[in-house]
Amino acid sequence: MGRIAVTMLLFCACVLPVSAQVNKPSEQREPLTTDFCELAKDPAAYNRRLLRITSIVTHGFEDFSLVGSSCAQLPYQFSVWLMYGGKAPSDTMYCCPGEPGHVDRPKNLSVENFEIPLVNNAVFHEFTGLLDKEPDTTVRATIIGRFFSGTKQNYGGPTFWGGYGHIGCCSLFVIEQVESFDAHKRSDLDYTAEHGYYEAVGYEWQGLQDLKDVAIGDKQAIAEQELADNGSRGWAFSDPDRVAQQASAQFNSGKSTTLQKLREGPARIVYKAGMGKKYLIIVVIRPYWLTAYAKSAAVVWVTTMIKSVECE
Numbered sequence: 453m454g455r456i457a458v459t460m461l462l463f464c465a466c467v468l469p470v471s472a473q474v475n476k477p478s479e480q481r482e483p484l485t486t487d488f489c490e491l492a493k494d495p496a497a498y499n500r501r502l503l504r505i506t507s508i509v510t511h512g513f514e515d516f517s518l519v520g521s522s523c524a525q526l527p528y529q530f531s532v533w534l535m536y537g538g539k540a541p542s543d544t545m546y547c548c549p550g551e552p553g554h555v556d557r558p559k560n561l562s563v564e565n566f567e568i569p570l571v572n573n574a575v576f577h578e579f580t581g582l583l584d585k586e587p588d589t590t591v592r593a594t595i596i597g598r599f600f601s602g603t604k605q606n607y608g609g610p611t612f613w614g615g616y617g618h619i620g621c622c623s624l625f626v627i628e629q630v631e632s633f634d635a636h637k638r639s640d641l642d643y644t645a646e647h648g649y650y651e652a653v654g655y656e657w658q659g660l661q662d663l664k665d666v667a668i669g670d671k672q673a674i675a676e677q678e679l680a681d682n683g684s685r686g687w688a689f690s691d692p693d694r695v696a697q698q699a700s701a702q703f704n705s706g707k708s709t710t711l712q713k714l715r716e717g718p719a720r721i722v723y724k725a726g727m728g729k730k731y732l733i734i735v736v737i738r739p740y741w742l743t744a745y746a747k748s749a750a751v752v753w754v755t756t757m758i759k760s761v762e763c764e
Contacts, residue, residue, distance in 0.1 A: 483596045488520030492530045495601035495613050495623055500564060504596045504631070508741050509534065510645040512588035514618050516544040518595075518625055522674055529610050533617025537561050537597065537628045538570025543584070546618040563626060568598050571629040579630045586636070590645050590740055593633035600624040641740040641751060642719040648735030648757035651715075651722050673754045674745050681747040688752040692721050692736045699734050699755040700725040721753075729763040 483504040491498055491505070510517045518532040536542055538560050541551040561568050570576070582591060602615030602623045616624035636643050679685035688695055693711060700709050704726075714733075715722040725732040735757040742751045 488518065488532075489523040491532070491599070492520060492523050492526055495530065495599075496604075498599050499601040500566065501599055502596065502628075503599050503625075504594065505625075506592070506594040508590050509593050509595075509633075510590050511542075511544065511583045512645045514544075514546045515645060516542050516546075516617075517622070522671055527611070528604065529612035531612075531614075531617075531622040532599075532625050533622035535561065535624065535626050536570055537568035537626050538572060540570055540572065540576075540580075548619070561626060563598070563624065564600055566598055568626045569628055573629075575632065576630050579633050582633070582636065586643060588645050589636075589643050591633050591636070591643070592741070592744065594631040595625075595627050596629040596631060597625050597627040600626070636740075638740075640718050640738055641743070642737040643740045647739065648720065648722070648737060651735050651757065652733040652759040652761055673739065673742060673756075676754055677742050677745050677752050680750075680752045685752070688754075689750050692753040695753045695755060696721070696723045696725065696734045696736050699736075699758055700732060703732060703758070703760075731761055733757070733759040733761055 483502045484498075485504045486498070487505060488507045491503070505518070508519050510519055516534045518534055534542065535551075539556040539558070541553065541555060541557065543553055544551055560570075579591075579593065583589065600616065600623060602613050602620075605612055605614050612621075613623050614620050616622050676685060676688060680688045696711055697708055700711070700723075701707060709725050710727055711734075712724040713721060714724050720735065720737045723732075723734040723736065725734055734755060736753050737756050738751045738753055739756065740751075742754070743749075
């Protein structure tokens with residue numbers, strides 16, 4: 453699962469109007485507790501239902517999403533866009549039309565003939581305060597809200613569920629209440645949603661290729677965590693240089709190469725692999741979302757981005 457995997461496909465997508473007239477089912481009194489993968493298996497079965505779900509929320513430029521981890525392979529692309537009910541905007545830049553900064557709506561949000569309220573309490577303010585403080589971030593949260601599946605669509609490429617969010621990319625989950633969320637208290641974890649995507653920006657290059665992107669829910673990263681936890685890859689807890697060297701060897705006929713640290717922090721290291729005009733930028737991080745799979749507090753270093761750079 454990536455953040456938004458179908459952006460370039462959707463410039464002709466039809467965005468469903470929030471005022472669409474539909475037959476409103478009988479009001480659901482209690483939220484149905486489910487998880488992201490169950491939702492992804494059959495979005496239509498949960499359409500317009502009130503749900504409680506615990507998953508990762510990502511927030512950044514053109515991104516306010518609910519994402520799952522390690523779901524089984526689906527025959528379509530499935531992404532969930534988030535909005536707040538009530539009058540609260542999400543302060544998310546996206547198209548189209550987006551939401552106007554911190555300016556409240558004049559009345560409660562209405563989607564498909566549902567007027568959706570918001571529990572505007574202390575937990576909600578702490579949650580939105582975290583998103584304001586960290587413009588590009590991930591956070592594990594338990595939320596209650598109304599789900600709208602959108603429609604299954606295909607424009608000559610992969611089939612996807614969409615009609616809401618950035619360029620009609622996604623299904624929609626409108627948050628009525630933030631029940632709880634994980635505070636960001638650890639300096640040894642990378643909480644970002646971009647996972648190193650922008651690290652090669654600013655270099656002079658002729659070609660820039662995303663060779664590997666360990667995004668939210670990446671099975672390889674989960675497997676590497678499990679191997680470290682059982683002792684067969686325990687060095688990955690403390691040896692990011694070796695993690696980067698293994699990644700580099702994939703594109704160097706299995707041979708080691710010269711590594712240079714361009715930037716280093718407790719949760720992210722950016723390497724340059726190779727010499728001369730053509731080289732690799734390798735990003736190695738300890739991703740926050742892997743805490744859901746770790747047997748202890750320890751999270752492994754994993755490669756999240758490799759970019760080939762060719763200078764003029």
